[in-house]
Amino acid sequence: MPTDEKLTLTLHQPPFKVSALSSLFRSLQAALRETAAAGEPVETLFSNQQGPFLVTDVEHTSDGELVLSIWFADRDDAPLNDRSKETFGWAISDLERTILRGAQHTFWGTPAYRPELHEADSRMLRFIAVLRAFRSATISFDDRTISLRDGLFASERV
Secondary structure (H helix, E strand, O other), X not given: OOOOOOEEEEEOOOOOOHHHXXXXXXXXXXXXXXXXXXXXXXXXXXXXXXXXXXXXXXEEOOOXXXXXXXXXXXXXXXXXXXXXXXXXHHHHHHHHHHHHHOOOEOOOOXXXXXXXXXXXXXXXXXXXXHHHHHOEEEEEEOOEEEEEEOOEEEEEEO
């Protein structure tokens, strides 16, 4: 891997629908870019040809799991470790906060009420909604891990 500053998303329980993967990539990219742009105009940060760009390494394990390692790089594919570390640290914190503020789930894992997504909702909230469709996933960065099992989230620090 080109950098140690990676966000890792592991999807368990294959097979995976192409449309679900496409939605996941789009929503994850939007959530990470929204987080990276906090305090900076998005147009300034991402509209020029210098990047930063999100890049990924995809691994398919022998168990059929899909492991995505994601980091920021410049246009020459040189890792932007500081940008990755800062953004992914904020993103995993934002993910935890958004999950804690979200809809309560019943014992069976279904929402006690179904909040609808609105245009004003954060990109992280939209990412969570898309991720739930996979039922089983793990997101890791640094010493933090957020797991999704049967539609329920858990967070831990190593």
